[in-house]
Amino acid sequence: MTSTASASGLCAGRVVVVTGAGRGLGRAHALAFAAEGARVVVNDLGAGPAGDGVSPGPARQVADEIVAAGGEAVVNGGDIATAEGASSLVADALESFGRLDTVVNNAGFVRDRMLVNLDEDDWDAVMRVHLKGHFLPLKHAAAHWRAEARAGRTPVARVINTSSGAGLLGSVGQANYAAAKAGIVALTLVAAAELGRYGVQVNAIAPAARTRMTEQTFAETMAAPGGGAFDAMAPENVSPLVVWLGSAASEGVTGRVFEAEAGRITVMEGWRPGPTADRGARWAPAQAGEEVRALLKEAETPGAVYGATPPAPPTEPANPGPAVT
Incomplete structure (x- = not known):
């Protein structure tokens, strides 16, 4: 984290949950929110690239980095694809900071196979972490925000879901991942339509960046350049859009999907009647x-x-x- 947390930043006073925040995009998002004044619940199981193993280390390192820079953060090690784990995100935010304003659904892993070689377990595991792991945190956060709205305390709540170009166009060798990411887009559209009455805005991003899921599959494209050139695939390039969408400043923007890569932001236009x-x-x-x-x-x-x-x-x-x- 290169700058200290700002008490007057874009997200000052807001409480943000970021899932899968121990590495890659999630880590970059958590640090960027903290730099803009947010208090952050850093969620991560510490699993391997294929979802194996558990370690508290990555989430703890990110939380420690935020605190060392003058911010506030707590660690959450819940499994976001379970009701208990997803509800613990809301509980930890409320217990530690007294409120919840933004949820960034980011956690995931890949198990890539060509379709005819794709095992049922690999299908179920990827669907579980990506699609169910978006649904459950969204559900539990939305239930809290609905209760707040009904009590006369309508929130300025934000959800940012993480889809992928694979979910928008498809990707050879990633049928499970692409299907889950496409499902996240539909989930985003439905949630935005249903939750707006409670003060909740829901959007999705389709990022392209260097993470554990991409740096080997697309090694040449994702490699960092030398000589001080702009690192187009750095995950930190995606985070400014996510922070803005997660802030009160994004008022009126909901039910949208954005591609984010390097210095480029694109509003994606989905299915609509053609000829x-x-x-x-x-x-x-x-x-x-x-x-x-x-x-x-x-x-x-x-x-x-x-x-x-x-x-x-x-x-x-x-x-x-x-x-x-």
């Missing part, structure tokens, strides 16, 4: 296929799945068959 044909009656199968080909010529080409060759534009079949009327 459409309405016959006003039931289609015959061949008729429907003919119309689909026509519509695809008008539609935008989707982004390429990570690790795959971009799809070729649709072409007319060699033998379209007899015309259907």
